[in-house]
Amino acid sequence: MTQTLPIQEPSFRESVDMMFNRAVALMDLSPGLEEKIRVCNATYTVRFGVRLRGQIHTFTGYRSVHSEHMEPVKGGIRYALSVNQNEVEALASLMTYKCALVETPFGGSKGGLCIDPREWEEHELEQITRRFAYELIKRDMINPAQNVPAPDMGTGEREMAWIADQYKRMNTTDINGNACVTGKPINGGGIAGRTEATGRGVQYALREFFRDPADVKRAGLEGTLDRKTVIVQGLGNVGYHAAKFLSEEDGCYITAVIEHDGAVFNNDGIDVEDLKAWITRHGGVTGYPGARYHDDGAALLEQDCDILIPAAMEGVINLGNAERISARLIIEAANGPVTAGADDVLKKRGVVIIPDLYANAGGVTVSYFEWVKNLSHIRFGRMQRRQEEARHELIVAELERLDRYLGNAWSISPDFKKKYLRGADELELVRSGLDDTMRTAFQSMRAVMNTREDVHDYRTAAYLVAIGRVAASYRAKGL
Numbered sequence: 298m299t300q301t302l303p304i305q306e307p308s309f310r311e312s313v314d315m316m317f318n319r320a321v322a323l324m325d326l327s328p329g330l331e332e333k334i335r336v337c338n339a340t341y342t343v344r345f346g347v348r349l350r351g352q353i354h355t356f357t358g359y360r361s362v363h364s365e366h367m368e369p370v371k372g373g374i375r376y377a378l379s380v381n382q383n384e385v386e387a388l389a390s391l392m393t394y395k396c397a398l399v400e401t402p403f404g405g406s407k408g409g410l411c412i413d414p415r416e417w418e419e420h421e422l423e424q425i426t427r428r429f430a431y432e433l434i435k436r437d438m439i440n441p442a443q444n445v446p447a448p449d450m451g452t453g454e455r456e457m458a459w460i461a462d463q464y465k466r467m468n469t470t471d472i473n474g475n476a477c478v479t480g481k482p483i484n485g486g487g488i489a490g491r492t493e494a495t496g497r498g499v500q501y502a503l504r505e506f507f508r509d510p511a512d513v514k515r516a517g518l519e520g521t522l523d524r525k526t527v528i529v530q531g532l533g534n535v536g537y538h539a540a541k542f543l544s545e546e547d548g549c550y551i552t553a554v555i556e557h558d559g560a561v562f563n564n565d566g567i568d569v570e571d572l573k574a575w576i577t578r579h580g581g582v583t584g585y586p587g588a589r590y591h592d593d594g595a596a597l598l599e600q601d602c603d604i605l606i607p608a609a610m611e612g613v614i615n616l617g618n619a620e621r622i623s624a625r626l627i628i629e630a631a632n633g634p635v636t637a638g639a640d641d642v643l644k645k646r647g648v649v650i651i652p653d654l655y656a657n658a659g660g661v662t663v664s665y666f667e668w669v670k671n672l673s674h675i676r677f678g679r680m681q682r683r684q685e686e687a688r689h690e691l692i693v694a695e696l697e698r699l700d701r702y703l704g705n706a707w708s709i710s711p712d713f714k715k716k717y718l719r720g721a722d723e724l725e726l727v728r729s730g731l732d733d734t735m736r737t738a739f740q741s742m743r744a745v746m747n748t749r750e751d752v753h754d755y756r757t758a759a760y761l762v763a764i765g766r767v768a769a770s771y772r773a774k775g776l
């Protein structure tokens with residue numbers, strides 16, 4: 298869906314550049330270096346035909362490389378009708394700053410295909426994805442050493458598995474083929490915890506924010522995450538996992554969920570699993586019996602809550618509604634949900650924003666773990682896993698003995714055994730690595746806020762840290 302912005306709003310690309318420029322104005326970069334960092338290095342446009350339903354359909358896709366100060370470059374592939382060059386370039390530049398902020402050793406890239414995935418059958422999507430991947434692979438725009446995509450809006454592990462397979466068919470002797478894309482299913486070379494990673498990162502980001510009372514006070518809030526009211530826009534990959542973990546593990550109440558077909562709200566809190574199951578079955582929130590329905594979803598962004606989590610698309614908080622946003626704290630789970638104009642308005646109103654380049658960096662962080670796992674050809678936690686397995690086998694044997702003693706009252710099923718014996722070592726490693734990354738990155742923003750009198754918001758602090766690192770990289774290796 299295309300977001301219509303008020304006439305005086307800059308485009309997404311311009312908005313990102315404006316946020317970049319605000320930070321650069323506070324830095325002392327050598328002349329010309331800021332321009333070099335800001336611009337996108339290259340954007341490749343591809344148009345290709347696929348024979349489907351008795352006729353040839355032509356699709357348009359993009360892969361943009363923002364910065365190659367480190368390689369490979371990294372960034373998701375988005376499937377949406379609204380995809381265009383401006384959007385892909387904005388998203389690619391955000392990837393550069395995001396990777397620098399969380400210290401994953403990648404440059405920034407992003408891709409997109411103009412398509413509504415809901416219009417196509419699975420086998421048709423596979424054909425389209427393989428053809429798009431073919432176009433990018435043959436030009437080294439997908440390659441373990443140069444450019445490594447991942448999921449984004451409208452894509453997931455299924456599409457990543459097709460892309461990896463396509464790459465391996467075209468590069469049969471590349472032993473590192475699996476590392477050409479991240480976000481793959483576990484049985485296709487993926488890593489435990491990647492699917493949940495971005496939402497999990499949002500949870501860890503909020504936990505770190507609430508660890509320091511000074512941050513919490515800045516937002517006019519108090520206490521911990523417990524009993525905070527939360528509104529989520531977009532119950533897709535990122536929004537669903539963030540809402541699920543915050544409600545199940547941190548005591549938050551998800552009081553409203555905004556989706557493409559309207560919104561549902563319930564001040565006592567919405568059961569996220571139940572709503573997600575409804576959306577999966579019915580395609581939207583309409584008719585969901587566990588909450589009240591409102592057909593103007595965007596209006597619910599303005600409803601009173603402690604924390605607002607835009608997790609769908611860019612530009613949804615803009616000059617048209619920024620004055621009416623009631624939340625005290627906004628965490629940008631989506632990329633670019635707050636325009637540069639709205640950012641100014643919200644700042645003046647004292648609304649605190651945890652910026653996208655930090656808030657949704659959990660995805661690329663765990664993608665990095667997956668890439669390293671693929672390149673090293675090992676399973677993380679292997680030694681530990683052997684010990685864990687031995688311990689788990691003993692426990693299962695003991696449970697079985699008890700079960701027999703109690704007349705099979707518990708019925709230890711093969712499924713239970715399989716789940717239990719698989720252990721969670723890799724997942725634990727991934728989660729602790731992600732937690733550490735999110736904490737450290739937040740602390741680097743906090744340090745800037747606490748030490749510089751000319752920095753008053755986390756976004757500028759995040760850009761300062763990120764741009765400083767990209768600049769240092771260019772200084773070290775040359776242009």
Ligand SMILES: NC(=O)c1ccc[n+]([C@@H]2O[C@H](COP(=O)([O-])OP(=O)(O)OC[C@H]3O[C@@H](n4cnc5c(N)ncnc54)[C@H](O)[C@@H]3O)[C@@H](O)[C@H]2O)c1
Nearest residue numbers: 449450451495531532533534535556557609631632657660
């Ligand atoms: N998937 C990741 O790992 C990842 C990582 C970093 C950032 N992001 C960003 O997070 C955002 C969401 O990505 P995702 O992967 O969760 O996508 P997704 O496709 O899984 O989910 C998007 C959700 O938003 C809903 N939606 C679409 N239009 C809407 C509208 N007008 N109002 C409300 N909801 C609407 C969709 O129905 C869907 O449920 C994007 O901005 C993406 O760039 C994603």
